[in-house]
Amino acid sequence: MMSSWLDYTINGLIVGNVYALVAVGLALIFGVSRLINFAQGSIYLVGAYIGWVAVVQLHTPLPLTIIIVAAASALVGLIIERFGLRPLQNSVRIAPLLATIGISFVLDQLVMLTFSPNPRALPSQLPDVRFQVGGGTIGPLDLLIAGVGLTSALLLFVFLRYSKLGWAIRATAQDRDAAMQMGVDVNRVNQAVFGIAAALGGVSGLLVGMYYNQIDTAMSLQATLKGVVAEVVGGAGNVPGAVIGSLLLGLVESYGVAVFGTSYRNLFAFLLLVVVLVLRPNGLFASARQAPPEPLTGTFIAPSRPVRIPRWALLVAAAIFAILPFFPVSFYVLQTLINAWLLGMLALSLTLVAGTIGQVSLGHAALLAIGAYTSALLSLTFAIPVGLAIIGGGLMSAALGTALISPSFRLRGHYVSIATLAIGEIVSLVILNWESVTRGPIGISGIPPLSLFGYELVSPTSIYWFSFIVMVVLALLQARLLGSHLGRSFRAIRDDDIAARAYGLSLNRYKSLAFIFGGFAAGISGGIAAHLYSYINHETFNTQQSILALTVVILGGLGNVVGAIVGAVALVGLPEVFRIAAEYRILIYGIVLLLLVRFRPQGLLGTM
Amino acid sequence: MAEQHIMLSLRGLTRRFGGLTAVDAIDLDLAKGELISIIGPNGAGKTTLFNLVTGLDRPDAGNVSFEGQDITGLSPERLAGQGIARTFQLGRVFGNLSVMDNVLIGAHTRLRAVKPAVPVIGPLLELGLALLRPSSVRDEEERLREEVKAILARFGERLLPRIDQPAYSLSYANRRRVEIARALALRPRLLLLDEPTAGMNPTETAEMQGLVAELKAEGLTILLIEHKLEMVMRLSNRVIVMDEGKKIAEGPGEQVRGDPKVIEAYLGHGLSGAAEQESAA
Numbered sequence: 001m002m003s004s005w006l007d008y009t010i011n012g013l014i015v016g017n018v019y020a021l022v023a024v025g026l027a028l029i030f031g032v033s034r035l036i037n038f039a040q041g042s043i044y045l046v047g048a049y050i051g052w053v054a055v056v057q058l059h060t061p062l063p064l065t066i067i068i069v070a071a072a073s074a075l076v077g078l079i080i081e082r083f084g085l086r087p088l089q090n091s092v093r094i095a096p097l098l099a100t101i102g103i104s105f106v107l108d109q110l111v112m113l114t115f116s117p118n119p120r121a122l123p124s125q126l127p128d129v130r131f132q133v134g135g136g137t138i139g140p141l142d143l144l145i146a147g148v149g150l151t152s153a154l155l156l157f158v159f160l161r162y163s164k165l166g167w168a169i170r171a172t173a174q175d176r177d178a179a180m181q182m183g184v185d186v187n188r189v190n191q192a193v194f195g196i197a198a199a200l201g202g203v204s205g206l207l208v209g210m211y212y213n214q215i216d217t218a219m220s221l222q223a224t225l226k227g228v229v230a231e232v233v234g235g236a237g238n239v240p241g242a243v244i245g246s247l248l249l250g251l252v253e254s255y256g257v258a259v260f261g262t263s264y265r266n267l268f269a270f271l272l273l274v275v276v277l278v279l280r281p282n283g284l285f286a287s288a289r290q291a292p293p294e295p296l297t298g299t300f301i302a303p304s305r306p307v308r309i310p311r312w313a314l315l316v317a318a319a320i321f322a323i324l325p326f327f328p329v330s331f332y333v334l335q336t337l338i339n340a341w342l343l344g345m346l347a348l349s350l351t352l353v354a355g356t357i358g359q360v361s362l363g364h365a366a367l368l369a370i371g372a373y374t375s376a377l378l379s380l381t382f383a384i385p386v387g388l389a390i391i392g393g394g395l396m397s398a399a400l401g402t403a404l405i406s407p408s409f410r411l412r413g414h415y416v417s418i419a420t421l422a423i424g425e426i427v428s429l430v431i432l433n434w435e436s437v438t439r440g441p442i443g444i445s446g447i448p449p450l451s452l453f454g455y456e457l458v459s460p461t462s463i464y465w466f467s468f469i470v471m472v473v474l475a476l477l478q479a480r481l482l483g484s485h486l487g488r489s490f491r492a493i494r495d496d497d498i499a500a501r502a503y504g505l506s507l508n509r510y511k512s513l514a515f516i517f518g519g520f521a522a523g524i525s526g527g528i529a530a531h532l533y534s535y536i537n538h539e540t541f542n543t544q545q546s547i548l549a550l551t552v553v554i555l556g557g558l559g560n561v562v563g564a565i566v567g568a569v570a571l572v573g574l575p576e577v578f579r580i581a582a583e584y585r586i587l588i589y590g591i592v593l594l595l596l597v598r599f600r601p602q603g604l605l606g607t608m
Numbered sequence: 609m610a611e612q613h614i615m616l617s618l619r620g621l622t623r624r625f626g627g628l629t630a631v632d633a634i635d636l637d638l639a640k641g642e643l644i645s646i647i648g649p650n651g652a653g654k655t656t657l658f659n660l661v662t663g664l665d666r667p668d669a670g671n672v673s674f675e676g677q678d679i680t681g682l683s684p685e686r687l688a689g690q691g692i693a694r695t696f697q698l699g700r701v702f703g704n705l706s707v708m709d710n711v712l713i714g715a716h717t718r719l720r721a722v723k724p725a726v727p728v729i730g731p732l733l734e735l736g737l738a739l740l741r742p743s744s745v746r747d748e749e750e751r752l753r754e755e756v757k758a759i760l761a762r763f764g765e766r767l768l769p770r771i772d773q774p775a776y777s778l779s780y781a782n783r784r785r786v787e788i789a790r791a792l793a794l795r796p797r798l799l800l801l802d803e804p805t806a807g808m809n810p811t812e813t814a815e816m817q818g819l820v821a822e823l824k825a826e827g828l829t830i831l832l833i834e835h836k837l838e839m840v841m842r843l844s845n846r847v848i849v850m851d852e853g854k855k856i857a858e859g860p861g862e863q864v865r866g867d868p869k870v871i872e873a874y875l876g877h878g879l880s881g882a883a884e885q886e887s888a889a
Contacts, residue, residue, distance in 0.1 A: 303703055303776040477739060484738035485722055485749065488709040495702040502662060502696075503794065504688035504717035513735050607704065 007137065008258045009251065014142045016250020017149035018211070020243045021204035022227030023234065024156065025197025027242035030231065031173035032186075032193050036414040038100040039080060040201050041224030042107035047073045047202025048209040048219060049111055052122050062125045066148070069206045070199040076107075077198020081190055087598060092302050094360065097414055098554060098597045101362070104220065105547055105590030112217045113583060119216035122209035145207050152200060153243060160239075165192050173237065201227075221543060222266070225425065228418050229273040235283020245284070267429045270422040277419050278407040301358065301494065301558050304602035309562055321468060325461040332576075334460040338532075340572040341467040345525035346545070347552040347564035348474055349518035354550065355558030356482065356608065357514040358494030359416045361405075363424020364522060364549050365541040369431060371397040371523025372530035372541065373438060376447045379531070386451045390527035397523020402515040409511045412497065424546060431538040443537025450531045467528055471565070474521045479561050481517060482608065490514055491559070491608075544586055551593045557603030566604060612639040615829050616661070616798055620670035623656055630656040632853035633670065638798075643820075643830040645840040645861075648850035649874055654833045655697050657850070658800050661831070662694050663687045674798065689717045691797035695787040695804060697833070703776035707767055710775050710786050711756045714793030721748040752793075759789050762819060781812050788819070799823070800831045805839065817842065841865070849873065 022040055029037045050072045054060045060068060084103045088095045126144060130137040160166035165188070171179040172189045180186055205223065209215040230249045234241025249269060256268035276284065325334065346368060354360045375393030378384045384392065404427070408419035431438045438444070450457040450466060457463050481487060489510050492500045497507060530536050552571050556563025571592070575585050596603065616638040623631040630653045638644050646654050659665035661672055663684040671680040679687060693714070702710050721744040722737045724730060737745050760767045763785050770778060775786055784804060791799055804820065805813040817839045824830060824843060834840050840847060841861040849857040849864055851873040857864045864870055 301704070303774065305774065480739055480741075481735075484741065485712070485716075485719060486735070486738045488705060488712060489716065491705055491709075492702045492713045495704055496700050498664060498684075499696065499700040499702065500713070501684040502664065502688060502694055503713050503790065504685045505713070506685045509731050513731055516732075517735065 004258070006133075008254045010133075010138055010142065012251035012254030013247055014145050014211070014250070015254065016230075016247035017145050018204050018208050018246075019226050019230045019249055020149055020246035021152065021200045021207075022223055023230035023242035023246045024153070024239055025200045026227050026231040027234070027237055027239045028169070028193045028197050031237040031239070032169060032176070032189055033085075033096070034237075035085075035096050035100070036228060036231075036236070036418065037197070038097070038224055038417075039084075039104040039107060040197065040227055041220040041222065042104045042111075043073050043076055043080075043198045043201040044205035044208075044223040044227075045111055045215075045217060045220040046076055046107060047205035048122065048215040049115055049205075050202065051206035051209060052115075052120055052215060055123060055125060056120075062144075065125070066203060066206065069202045073202020073205075074195040074199040076202070077194040077196075078191060080198070081194035084594070085194075086187065086190070091597075091601065093413060094301050094558075095597050095601055097360065097417060098550075099594060101417075101547065101550070102590050102593035102597065104224065106587060106594065108217055108220045109584075109587035109590060111220075113587065115217075117217050119214050121213055122206075122215050123213060124210040126210075141207075141211060145211065148203060148207060152203075156196070156239070159196075165189070169193060225266075225273075225422060226269055229269050229276075229422070232273060232415075232418065233276045233284055235285050238283060238285060241283055241285045263429075263433055266425060267433070270426045270429070273422045274407060274419060274426070277411060277415060281411060281415065301355070301607050302601035304557075304606045306557060306560055306563075306606035306608050307604075309605070314562065318472060322465075325464055331460050334464045336573060336576050337569070338460070338464055338467050340569045341464075341471045342525050342529055342532075343549065343552060343572055344471045344565045344568035345474055345521050345528075346549045347556065347568050348471070348478055348561065349520075349522035349525070350549045351553045351556065351559055351561065351564040352478060352481075352490075352521075353514055353518040354553055355560065356487070356494065357490040357511060359420070359511065359514070360413075360550070361420040362417045362543070362546055362550070363420040363422070363427070365543060365545040366404075366424040366427035367397045367401045367519050367522035368526030368529065368545065369427055369536075369538075369541040370400050370519075371526030372536050373431065373444070374523070375527030376444045376530040376536060377437070379448050380444065380446070385454075386448055386531055387453070390524060390531070393527030393530070394520040394523035397526065398516045398519035401519035401523070402512050405515055406508070406512060409508050421543075424543065428538050428542075438538070441537065443535060443540075444530075445535045447530050447534045447536070449534065450528065463532065470524060470528065474524065475561050475565060478517070478521070482559075482561065486510070486513060547593075548586075548589055551589045551596075553603075554593060554596050554601075555603055557605040557607050559608035560603065560605045561608075563603055563605035563608075570604075614638070615640045615642075615675060616831070617673045618657075618661070618670065619673075621657070621660055621667050621672065622669040623653075623660055623665060624668050629853045631660060631667070634850075634853075634855055636848065636855075638829060638831060640829055641824075641827045642845045643824050643832060643843055645832045645834055645844040645847045646850060647834065647837070647840055647847060648856075651852075652850040652873075653853040654850055655802055656853075658694060658802055658831075658833065662692055662800060688794065691794070692800070693791035693794040693796035693798070694800035695784070695791055695802055697802040697806065699780070699783045699787060701775040701778075701783045701786050701790075704774055706774055707760070707771050707778070707786055707789075708753065708756055711759060711789045711793045712752060714790035715752045715755070715795075717794060718752070719748065721745045756789075756793060759792050762792075762822075763789065764815075781808050784808070784816075792823075796828070798829050798831070800833075802833045803835060804832075805834065805836055813839065837865070 022044055026037060026040050029035055047069045051065055051069045054065045054068050080103055084099050085096055088099055124141050126140040130139045160170055168184045168189050171184055172186055230246035231242045233248060234245030252272055253265050253268050257265050350364050371393035374396040375389040378389035378392045379386050404423050408416060411419055432441060450463060457466050489505055493505060493507060493510055552567035553564060556567030614637050618634055618636040621631055621634045634657060648654055660667050663682050666681045671678055673679060674690060722734060724733050726733055766782060766785055775783060788804060805816045808816060813836060820843055844861055846859060847861050847864045848855055849870045856869045856873055857867045
């Protein structure tokens with residue numbers, strides 16, 4: 001028993017060492033640019049695949065492999081910094097956040113398209129022996145990982161402490177404006193930091209691939225999340241804190257696996273994140289009370305005047321879509337538009353939460369999942385009519401979604417995105433593990449088709465009308481909400497939450513109301529989807545859908561109700577019109593997101 | 609003096625940031641209808657003091673009482689509900705909201721019809737009422753809109769013609785005016801103004817000074833941070849001088865102005881904006 005505990009401890013420290021390589025990069029970047037780099041995991045993924053090419057195809061020796069991976073990853077980091085982020089230096093705070101999300105998607109998709117999504121074996125080039133240490137065992141790869149971790153920590157320390165560029169980085173981290181005034185070239189500092197972070201991230205991906213002898217494209221998101229967890233636990237921007245946070249995370253996971261089993265590994269990581277974010281948002285090593293930063297007003301989202309669309313134009317457009325099935329349109333067109341209406345409901349929800357009240361949620365698909373599972377189980381287990389079951393799904397999504405996110409209401413900006421991403425993962429993991437209710441990995445099959453007042457809606461025309469009407473009703477309700485005092489209260493909180501509080505607006509109350517309303521719309525969308533698909537599992541509603549919804553929202557204009565629907569039709573419809581193969585679509589969504597952030601941050605119809 | 613109704617009272621109020629004591633054992637009594645100015649060099653702790661009074665920051669020691677009640681450490685939203693309104697040094701308007709909506713946010717604590725004071729389900733009722741909008745809710749909104757127009761009219765033609773424009777499109781001086789309009793919409797019992805004339809030219813400053821004088825004449829209790837000494841001398845019942853977190857002088861304007869400690873604080877810290885004003889005056 002003792003020996004296995006020692007094994008788990010060693011394993012935890014080794015895994016923690018790997019996380020540290022990711023987290024240190026995140027901490028360096030956060031330090032100099034107050035940005036959480038959501039693309040860090042993608043660089044880790046790129047590093048792993050470059051390593052695979054080097055080892056399996058070029059048969060390079062280990063030291064050379066590490067150098068190749070570090071250099072190539074650093075190059076990717078430099079490209080991201082130069083072309084993805086530097087042009088956004090003077091733009092609104094949401095821009096670099098969205099850009100790193102877009103970059104992450106583009107990189108992941110490029111790797112997937114190049115290497116296929118199937119896992120690959122990444123053989124360790126070290127002899128497979130294990131040494132007895134005390135009661136546990138340790139292998140050469142463990143030693144290598146520990147060695148790489150310690151060496152890079154030492155090199156980084158010496159670099160930051162004694163080199164001129166290192167001084168400049170530390171000065172920039174402490175006070176960017178002052179550093180600039182003293183002649184520090186902040187662009188060079190950013191370059192250096194992104195290069196170092198990417199090299200560390202890439203090597204980390206290589207080592208993890210060797211450790212598990214397997215790499216696949218799902219690694220990216222997991223790595224970003226783990227790195228962010230470790231970094232936040234250690235205190236954002238705190239480099240030694242990130243190392244300690246990583247080791248702690250490795251241990252927590254390892255012991256969690258020891259007690260509960262492998263499928264709980266990530267659950268512990270994300271719970272740790274949420275607990276730390278809620279209790280000590282500045283990290284374990286920072287003082288709990290720090291003076292709140294003073295943001296400039298209205299800079300989180302791009303200020304713009306929304307495009308005014310005359311009421312008659314909206315009515316005409318709605319009428320055309322309503323009578324569309326009377327014309328000889330193909331099943332394919334109706335099917336595409338049904339998908340657009342379902343995505344439109346999700347986008348309405350997200351545009352309220354991310355746009356109107358400024359909480360950029362990256363886990364919105366979890367609300368779909370909650371609505372879908374609730375509606376499916378209500379109709380299957382309790383034989384509740386489908387129409388009511390879908391409303392039940394909406395209500396459950398509103399209640400549970402709001403309850404889950406509520407601990408994060410005191411967070412701001414990037415932290416909200418991290419928390420929602422983690423909560424989305426937690427929901428998916430709970431669905432996977434809570435077999436008695438959700439049927440676990442098997443999923444739910446045989447979900448009854450849509451029906452209303454006893455009539456089954458199975459023809460494409462009736463499904464089309466049903467989903468269209470539901471979406472229009474939700475849109476009208478949301479437009480009415482925006483015209484009330486709640487609309488201005490939400491927008492005030494988004495523009496400046498401190499001034500809003502000083503005028504009596506409780507953040508908890510109004511963020512709850514926004515998530516309740518938005519959660520309902522998303523839950524309805526998920527509920528309808530469940531009855532359309534007839535089969536759902538824990539992967540049906542994934543992060544890709546969350547990002548797609550976010551792209552729709554940015555495309556339409558943050559907070560813009562009509563924009564959400566236009567964006568949904570555009571992003572679902574245009575790939576169909578141009579017959580773009582399915583595997584390229586996500587790539588295109590990522591590129592669309594990047595182009596929008598760069599060239600039209602207010603979207604097509606403008607921010608509301 | 610003994611008969612005076614004390615509205616705001618600070619005792620030993622202290623706030624430390626690491627090794628720096630930003631606010632150091634400040635005592636202050638502000639009577640109803642009184643206007644006290646707080647002056648001092650940059651970094652003296654004036655804005656931190658405002659943050660402590662309005663709940664945006666919590667003191668490390670000491671207490672704040674308002675109308676005889678201890679309000680130390682209460683949240684800003686509760687203090688707004690009690691009638692404390694403030695403006696911000698850097699001008700924190702809601703950039704994407706129109707002038708009308710900005711000022712309506714100021715009246716948020718006065719919403720009754722749409723915000724029933726029912727425990728637990730109150731927020732849900734608020735959501736329902738916002739969507740249904742019965743006549744009581746519509747009337748309340750209409751009344752407040754009229755009131756906002758009346759408040760904006762106090763700024764002459766500065767804001768009324770721009771009532772539907774987003775605040776980000778306003779000039780710096782107009783944003784400061786919107787902030788003050790927003791504070792007035794709360795119908796404050798205590799108003800804290802943090803450098804209302806910062807960045808304004810002499811004409812605009814004179815206008816603002818006229819407005820603050822009007823507010824004072826209407827009986828509003830005001831705590832003012834201001835660097836422009838001429839305005840401070842004209843408006844204040846009393847002046848408090850802060851330096852390095854401590855209160856170094858207190859009294860009528862003319863008396864404080866000649867205090868050697870005050871002169872030293874300004875000159876010893878180099879030329880702050882106030883010192884320039886002083887030498888110009």
